[in-house]
Each structure stands twice: as structure tokens, then as C-alpha cells.
Amino acid sequence: xxxxxxxxxxxxxxxxxxxxxxxxxxxxxxxxTEVVQALRxxxxxxxxxxHQEDVVPYxxxxxxxxxxxxxxxxxxxxxxxxAAVLRTCHRLQVPVVARGAGTGLSGGAMxxxxxxxxxxxxFNKILQVDPVSRTATVQxxxxxxxxxxAAAPYGLYYAPxxxxxxxxxIGGNVAENSGGVHCLKYGLTVHNVLQVRGYTIExxxxxxxxxxxxxxxLDLLSVIVGSEGMLAVTTxxxxxxxxxxxxxxxxxxSFDDVRRAGEAVAAVIAAGIIPAGLEMMDRPMTAAVEDFxxxxxxxxxxxxxxxxxxxxxxxxxxxxxxxxxVLSGCxxxxxxxxxxxxxxxxxxxxxxNAFPASGRISPDYMCMDSTIxxxxxxxxxxxxxxxxxxxxxxxxxxxxxxxxxxxxxxxxDANDPDQLHRCELFGADILETSVRMGGTVTGEHGVGxxxxxxxxxxxxxxxxxxxxALKRAFDAEGLLNPGKVIPTLTRCAExxxxxxxxxxxxxxxxxRF
Amino acid sequence: xxxxxxxxxxxxxxxxxxxxxxxxxxxxVHGAAADGEGGGLCIRGAGSKDFLGGxxxxxxxxxxxxxxxxxxxPSELVITARAxxxxxxxxxxxxxxxxxxxxxxxxxxxxxxxxxxxAAGLAGPARAxxxxxxxxxxxxxxxxxxxxxxxxxGQVMKNVAGYDVSRLLAGSMGVLGVILEVSLKxxxxxxxTTTLRFDCDERxxxxxxxxxxxxxxxxxxxxxxxxVLVVRLSGARAAVESAQRRLGGExxxxxxxxxxxxxxxxxxxxxxxxxxxxxxxxxxxxxxxVPQTAGPxxxxxxxxxxxxxxxxxxxxxxTAEGDADTEQALMKAARAAGGHAQIFRGPRSGTTxxxxxVLLRIHRQLKAAFDPHGLFNRGRLHPDF
Numbered sequence: 065x066x067x068x069x070x071x072x073x074x075x076x077x078x079x080x081x082x083x084x085x086x087x088x089x090x091x092x093x094x095x096x097t098e099v100v101q102a103l104r105x106x107x108x109x110x111x112x113x114x115h116q117e118d119v120v121p122y123x124x125x126x127x128x129x130x131x132x133x134x135x136x137x138x139x140x141x142x143x144x145x146x147a148a149v150l151r152t153c154h155r156l157q158v159p160v161v162a163r164g165a166g167t168g169l170s171g172g173a174m175x176x177x178x179x180x181x182x183x184x185x186x187f188n189k190i191l192q193v194d195p196v197s198r199t200a201t202v203q204x205x206x207x208x209x210x211x212x213x214a215a216a217p218y219g220l221y222y223a224p225x226x227x228x229x230x231x232x233x234i235g236g237n238v239a240e241n242s243g244g245v246h247c248l249k250y251g252l253t254v255h256n257v258l259q260v261r262g263y264t265i266e267x268x269x270x271x272x273x274x275x276x277x278x279x280x281x282l283d284l285l286s287v288i289v290g291s292e293g294m295l296a297v298t299t300x301x302x303x304x305x306x307x308x309x310x311x312x313x314x315x316x317x318s319f320d321d322v323r324r325a326g327e328a329v330a331a332v333i334a335a336g337i338i339p340a341g342l343e344m345m346d347r348p349m350t351a352a353v354e355d356f357x358x359x360x361x362x363x364x365x366x367x368x369x370x371x372x373x374x375x376x377x378x379x380x381x382x383x384x385x386x387x388x389x390v391l392s393g394c395x396x397x398x399x400x401x402x403x404x405x406x407x408x409x410x411x412x413x414x415x416x417n418a419f420p421a422s423g424r425i426s427p428d429y430m431c432m433d434s435t436i437x438x439x440x441x442x443x444x445x446x447x448x449x450x451x452x453x454x455x456x457x458x459x460x461x462x463x464x465x466x467x468x469x470x471x472x473x474x475x476x477d478a479n480d481p482d483q484l485h486r487c488e489l490f491g492a493d494i495l496e497t498s499v500r501m502g503g504t505v506t507g508e509h510g511v512g513x514x515x516x517x518x519x520x521x522x523x524x525x526x527x528x529x530x531x532x533a534l535k536r537a538f539d540a541e542g543l544l545n546p547g548k549v550i551p552t553l554t555r556c557a558e559x560x561x562x563x564x565x566x567x568x569x570x571x572x573x574x575x576r577f
Numbered sequence: 578x579x580x581x582x583x584x585x586x587x588x589x590x591x592x593x594x595x596x597x598x599x600x601x602x603x604x605x606v607h608g609a610a611a612d613g614e615g616g617g618l619c620i621r622g623a624g625s626k627d628f629l630g631g632x633x634x635x636x637x638x639x640x641x642x643x644x645x646x647x648x649x650x651p652s653e654l655v656i657t658a659r660a661x662x663x664x665x666x667x668x669x670x671x672x673x674x675x676x677x678x679x680x681x682x683x684x685x686x687x688x689x690x691x692x693x694x695x696a697a698g699l700a701g702p703a704r705a706x707x708x709x710x711x712x713x714x715x716x717x718x719x720x721x722x723x724x725x726x727x728x729x730x731g732q733v734m735k736n737v738a739g740y741d742v743s744r745l746l747a748g749s750m751g752v753l754g755v756i757l758e759v760s761l762k763x764x765x766x767x768x769x770t771t772t773l774r775f776d777c778d779e780r781x782x783x784x785x786x787x788x789x790x791x792x793x794x795x796x797x798x799x800x801x802x803x804x805v806l807v808v809r810l811s812g813a814r815a816a817v818e819s820a821q822r823r824l825g826g827e828x829x830x831x832x833x834x835x836x837x838x839x840x841x842x843x844x845x846x847x848x849x850x851x852x853x854x855x856x857x858x859x860x861x862x863x864x865x866x867v868p869q870t871a872g873p874x875x876x877x878x879x880x881x882x883x884x885x886x887x888x889x890x891x892x893x894x895x896t897a898e899g900d901a902d903t904e905q906a907l908m909k910a911a912r913a914a915g916g917h918a919q920i921f922r923g924p925r926s927g928t929t930x931x932x933x934x935v936l937l938r939i940h941r942q943l944k945a946a947f948d949p950h951g952l953f954n955r956g957r958l959h960p961d962f
Contacts, residue, residue, distance in 0.1 A: 196870050218791070240737060255712050270939075271936075274916060274917070275916070276890055277866060278709065278748070283698070283745060283749075307793040330653075334652040338765065376819060382815045438652060468734065503731065504736040506737050507736060537945070537946045538939060538942075
């Protein structure tokens with residue numbers, strides 16, 4: 065969640081390639097008239113927005129630094145309308161950007177300036193909650209948390225819980241393969257979705273996966289999840305529901321050294337324990353959140369770990385004992401186990417308010433999202449500390465430590481162009497360092513437009529070309545959310561980024577030096 | 578960038594890999610066109626799953642020389658192995674650290690390989706509880722039909738950089754390319770496991786399994802056949818003990834339980850023994866994948882009855898040679914239940930996959946995207962490609 069930046073503070077991600085079809089030379093106004101007229105025939109008056117003041121709210125998603133104005137915004141109310149809009153856009157060769165709640169953090173739903181934004185906000189019905197099959201069938205615009213609320217009377221819930229779960233929609237979760245604090249134990253969206261129904265860019269209905277545990281043929285569902293709206297438009301999702309644990313308890317552990325805290329994370333896992341949540345905050349982050357929530361965090365600790373167990377009371381008691389043993393063996397300086405639900409929530413309150421707490425102490429901040437192997441946690445913290453000096457900016461660190469997913473928050477003032485520039489360099493350095501440590505540039509926020517440059521670092525040209533080919537298999541003309549996720553060769557060359565992965569370096573021999 | 582890769586090991590470009598690359602490169606130039614019918618390359622590890630899918634076609638391309646565990650760190654919960662590494666080697670290395678491949682890939686023959694397990698995408702008794710092969714694939718390197726060595730995914734649990742191509746390879750039957758190396762998520766073995774046995778008919782077995790599935794029980798695997806329901810509980814000691822008290826049933830001695838689940842997993846127990854003997858007489862073993870809540874299939878004329886796994890989601894039945902009526906009824910019943918039925922073993926293996934026109938088009942185009950010359954494993958996944 066990036067703090068809002070003034071519009072145009074950052075360069076837009078440059079020239080998004082226009083859709084194929086040779087129409088890019090038609091003046092935009094003329095194109096807009098053509099598209100609006102065609103869509104007006106398909107949608108009720110109130111379901112199509114094109115006046116400047118009406119489309120402004122759609123200019124960006126949760127990544128507010130990147131903005132564009134679409135030709136128009138279509139808000140279909142029925143699947144037949146979705147199909148008709150897609151058929152028409154396909155016929156006119158207009159790019160289509162699907163949009164849920166617009167809470168994404170990487171600009172995945174940023175409009176295309178020569179495209180249609182397809183808002184699926186009206187697909188907000190929970191169609192069925194079936195306690196026997198432990199599934200919920202929901203329209204794509206249903207909010208993540210609403211699913212768990214509807215399942216609660218049956219003692220069930222939907223496990224993935226991204227921090228934006230109050231607002232974000234299941235369709236967006238499918239697009240981003242969203243995680244959350246419990247995904248080490250309960251999995252990501254891809255592990256909790258059985259079936260996705262939707263439409264191809266041609267407007268044909270298509271179903272990926274099934275209500276069984278597999279479907280015939282290639283497992284297309286696994287590539288649809290996380291495809292950031294580039295392969296098909298999702299309208300309905302069947303999710304798995306799991307029994308709600310009877311009890312959860314959390315350990316708050318202090319360490320006087322980040323390296324020791326990092327080692328403790330590895331030791332917990334190596335002991336055969338899969339915690340329901342395993343989170344880490346460094347000292348500056350702890351200070352910022354304590355000032356905000358007053359949860360009684362240990363301000364002297366260099367790092368704090370939150371380690372949670374859930375299940376039946378017997379299970380939790382057994383696991384908490386094992387966790388305490390490992391954590392104290394790793395040199396924890398203070399250990400506290402939540403006595404009741406109120407205290408457990410208090411432990412979590414700081415972690416869950418890390419972003420707003422950062423917003424209080426800095427005009428702006430930029431949140432990174434790379435993942436590294438767990439064993440490199442301490443190394444990356446040390447590296448980030450050096451970068452703070454190098455770029456002259458402060459950085460607060462929160463991690464989903466259990467799965468190595470980092471969210472460093474770089475503090476800066478966007479009104480100072482130099483700070484903004486240094487912040488971007490700092491962020492890119494964190495991502496590239498993560499890739500060098502064997503990690504990835506995005507763990508859960510997606511590539512969108514934000515990390516296109518970093519994708520050049522992680523993937524070789526042939527790998528990116530293979531991804532483009534995969535996209536063309538679903539969307540031959542490149543009309544669905546064009547310009548996102550996979551950077552073109554030209555873009556990587558212009559950005560001066562060279563990829564640094566595995567044996568696929570352009571000069572593999574250089575690795576040895 | 579001045580990159581020194583400190584973390585994940587590079588894909589080892591040794592002689593074994595270069596030979597595969599050269600073979601594929603040569604085939605892109607000469608192979609496909611020249612060979613025509615029955616041509617292309619037939620990717621094979623240990624050959625333990627030659628029976629699966631359509632008949633083998635083309636020149637053998639063995640992954641047997643791509644051997645070895647590239648990296649394994651228990652605290653990272655990930656193991657990376659080259660495709661030709663025997664599954665047994667991976668599992669014994671994991672067992673030393675108290676970890677396992679939780680999806681329990683079947684071992685049809687002792688030498689079966691990691692690459693084959695991922696390409697076949699088959700999972701064992703724990704599938705419904707823990708997930709399938711694709712749920713555990715974190716990364717893979719692939720030799721595509723342009724003779725390019727590509728890497729997707731990685732060794733970390735959370736990774737949304739680009740399309741998740743590595744998971745797509747699970748169950749791809751090699752039609753997208755040669756899997757060279759895979760990184761798999763591993764899990765600790767549960768501290769405690771118990772197996773319970775109940776006498777009950779098919780309908781009440783399905784009802785019980787679905788009822789239990791909605792409760793916070795450490796249910797880990799299930800099997801029903803011939804009037805007997807067997808369930809495995811697995812998890813924290815206290816959780817297993819309390820579930821055992823709650824569910825009742827007869828506790829099966831540990832050794833016997835172990836043999837039972839291994840026999841089921843590797844498909845060499847009594848049911849599969851009977852199925853294989855039917856297959857040897859030109860019969861067919863069918864795998865039926867349906868929602869867990871689907872009732873009994875209600876198809877008559879099945880030899881050996883129905884074996885039900887995965888809490889009701891996977892069912893196995895046998896049809897006799899030439900019994901087209903039963904086969905049609907079976908496919909219809911599976912469709913009606915919201916699933917599908919496919920021949921798993923038998924003379925007409927690979928001929929029963931039904932895809933609707935849109936999905937079939939996407940499949941064809943994906944095949945062309947990865948393997949434009951149509952070199953790999955023709956007809957193994959689908960008769961059309």
C-alpha cells in the first residue's frame with residue numbers, strides 16, 4: 065500500500081505498447097467516440113462512463129503513482145453484457161483492463177489510455193455456500209472477507225487473507241494469486257480455488273478447473289491464477305472453505321540481534337513446525353507501530369517475531385510448547401504467549417498497522433514485496449541497512465518471515481524529486497538483491513506496471529518471450545491488459561536492466577568472479 | 578547488473594543436458610517433418626508410466642542421465658532435483674530430515690523419477706488433505722520445442738513474478754517440453770499417525786467422509802472398497818488422539834496400516850491387482866474425478882466394484898473388454914456429477930479425454946506456444962496433439 069503521490073509524480077510506465085490492429089494512429093477522441101457508441105448499444109445508460117469527471121476514480125488502483133485515463137469504463141451487470149462488451153472490444157481491437165475493487169498494489173488494474181476499463185464491481189453476489197462440500201460459489205466482485213463472513217455460521221472460512229481483505233475482491237485475488245499472513249500453513253489463492261468461470265477476449269464462456277479436485281487436460285487453472293487479468297476475464301469463482309480452527313495462540317518473541325531472529329525462523333521450520341503465522345518486524349518498525357497502537361512491544365529488541373499456532377486446544381498447547389523450546393534455544397530475550405483472544409489480537413495489532421504507522425511518520429513511503437529464501441533474512445536486513453546509507457533514506461522492515469516475503473517500507477517525501485528518485489533506486493536495489501539471493505521480485509503484490517523493469521532482471525529474454533507466447537495462446541491479439549506483467553525486449557534494453565538469474569546469464573562465465 | 582547469484586543454484590549445463598538440447602535442436606531442423614506420422618520425440622524417465630495416456634510415439638529422449646539432487650535445505654522446505662533422479666532417492670534424503678513429499682506420488686515401479694512424477698501429475702492418498710502435485714511445484718526448468726532452456730518459478734513459497742508456468746507442467750505429460758529440473762515444496766512428517774477401519778456401505782461412507790471433512794479433524798487420507806472404510810489421521814499427537822476417540826472405529830496396527838497405504842499409493846493393492854488382471858484381458862481401469870459430495874456413480878456392470886479415495890473425489894472402476902455401454906454410462910455419470918472419467922490403464926488409454934471447443938483451442942495454442950514443431954510426446958495427453 066503506497067501512500068498517495070501527487071498525480072504525475074512518477075513517470076507513467078512509459079509507452080505501453082498499443083494493441084495490435086494498426087489502429088494506434090487513429091486520434092484518441094475519434095477512437096473514444098467509436099468505442100463508446102458501440103458499447104452504448106450493449107449496456108444500460110448508467111453502466112457506461114466516459115466523461116472525464118466520471119472516469120477519474122478509475123485512473124489508478126492501489127498503486128496511485130501510476131495513472132492513466134481509459135477511453136471509457138464499462139460496468140456490466142450480467143454475464144451476457146460482459147460477453148457482449150468483450151466481443152465488441154475484440155471486434156474493434158480495443159484493449160480491455162478488468163478491474164475489481166482496485167486495491168492492487170502493482171498497477172495491474174491501471175487503465176490503458178486507448179482501452180476500456182471493465183469494472184466487475186456489480187458482480188458482488190455470493191451465489192452459494194455449501195457446508196457439505198465445503199465450497200462457496202461467488203461472483204468475482206465479492207469481497208474476500210465477505211466469503212468468510214458468509215461461511216462463519218457453518219464453522220468454515222476462506223483461508224487466504226491478504227491485508228486488504230475488507231475491500232479486495234476474489235476476482236482480484238485470482239488475478240494476483242494473493243497470499244496473506246496465514247499462507248505458509250493454508251496456502252495461497254492457487255491452493256484454495258477449485259474453479260474459475262469467465263470469458264475469453266473473444267467473449268466466449270470458459271471454465272478452468274472444476275468442482276472435482278482436477279479437470280481433464282492441462283491444469284490451466286494454475287496459470288489463470290496469478291495471470292493479472294492477461295489471459296481471460298473472471299466472473300465466477302468456486303473456492304474451498306476450511307474448518308475454522310477452534311483456537312489460535314500467538315507467541316511474541318524478542319531478539320537482540322536480527323541475525324539470531326532470522327536463524328530462529330529457520331529453526332522453527334527445521335523443527336518440523338508449520339506455524340499458522342510467522343511474522344517479523346525490525347526495531348525501527350516496532351518503534352513506529354508501538355507509537356501508533358500502544359500494544360506493549362519490546363522497544364529494546366532488534367527484532368520481534370510473532371509466531372502463531374492454531375487448531376484444537378490440545379494441538380495448540382502441544383505446538384506452543386515446541387515453538388517456545390525452539391525460540392528460547394535460539395536466544396530469544398523475551399517470550400510472551402497470548403493468554404486470550406484479546407491479547408492475541410493486541411500482539412497482531414502492530415503488525416497489521418505497519419503501513420498506516422509508517423504513513424504517520426513520513427510524508428510518503430514505498431512498499432516493496434520481494435521474496436528471499438528464509439535463511440537470507442538476516443543478510444537482506446544487513447544489505448538494506450547499507451542501502452539506507454547509500455541512498456540517504458530510512459527503511460522500516462516487516463516480513464512474512466515464514467515464507468521469506470519482505471515488505472520493506474522506504475520512507476521519502478514525494479515533493480522532493482531527488483528523494484523520489486533515490487527511493488526508486490533503493491527499491492530496485494532491494495529487488496535485484498533479492499533475486500541475487502535466490503528470490504523473486506514479487507511475492508504477492510504482482511508485477512503489474514510497477515515491477516516491469518525488475519522482471520528484466522529476473523527473466524532472460526527467451527523466458528519472457530515464452531510468457532508472451534503463453535499469453536498469445538489465450539489472447540492472440542494481446543488485448544487483455546496489454547503492457548503489464550511481461551516487459552518487452554525493448555523495454556528491458558532501454559531500462560538498462562540485465563537479468564541476473566541462474567545459468568541463464570548472457571555471460572554465464574561471469575558468475576564465477 | 579553485476580550479478581553474482583548467491584542463492585539458487587544455476588541449472589547445471591552439463592553434458593547430459595547439452596545432449597538433450599542438441600537432440601531437440603536437431604529435431605527442430607529435421608525431425609518433425611521428416612518423421613511425419615509417429616515422429617517426434619518421446620520423453621521418458623524410467624518408463625514406469627508408459628501405460629499412462631496415449632501410446633508412445635517417436636524417438637526416445639531419455640532424461641535418465643539428468644540425475645541428482647541439486648539442492649536441499651530442510652529449513653527452506655524445498656528440494657530441487659534433476660528430472661531423472663529416482664523418486665526413491667529424493668524421498669530417502671527427505672526422510673533423513675523428517676520431511677516428505679506430502680502429495681505422495683505413486684511409485685508404479687522402483688526406478689520412477691521426479692520428472693515423471695511431475696509430468697504425470699498423479700498424487701496419492703493424501704491428495705484431498707494436502708493438495709496435488711501442482712500445489713507443491715515451486716519452480717522448474719524446461720527445455721522447450723525451440724531447444725531453449727528456460728526457468729520459471731523458483732525456490733521460494735511466494736512468487737508471483739510472471740505466469741506460473743512451472744505449475745502448469747504438473748500433469749502436462751511432457752507435451753510442453755522436457756522438464757529438466759524441479760523445485761518442490763516439502764513438508765515435515767506429522768508427529769503422529771493413526772489408521773481407523775469402519776464397516777459401512779458406499780453411501781454412508783461418502784456421507785461420513787463429507788461430514789468429517791467439514792470439521793477440524795486431522796483427516797489425512799481415506800479409502801472405501803467392498804464395504805470397508807479406512808481413514809488415516811495425521812497431525813499433532815493430541816489432535817490425532819482426540820479425533821480417534823471421537824470417530825471410534827477399529828484401530829489398525831501400525832505396520833499393517835503402513836502397508837495398506839503404501840499399496841494404495843503405489844497401486845499394487847488387491848483392488849489394483851484385480852484391475853491389472855482385467856487390463857491384461859483387454860479390460861480398462863478408469864479414473865473418475867468428481868466432487869467429493871457426488872453420490873455413488875450408480876453404474877452397473879463394473880468389475881471389482883468402486884474404490885473411493887480422496888474423501889470421495891477420486892474413484893476407480895474397471896470395465897470389461899468391449900463393454901461400450903458401461904463405458905458410456907460411466908462417462909455420463911461422471912459428467913452429470915460435475916467431473917470427468919478417463920481410461921487410466923488399458924488398450925484404449927489416451928482416447929477418452931473430452932475438452933470443450935474453447936478449452937481444446939487453448940490447449941492446441943499452448944502446445945504451439947511451447948512446442949511449435951509439435952515434437953514432444955505426441956498424443957500422450959490428447960489424441961489431437
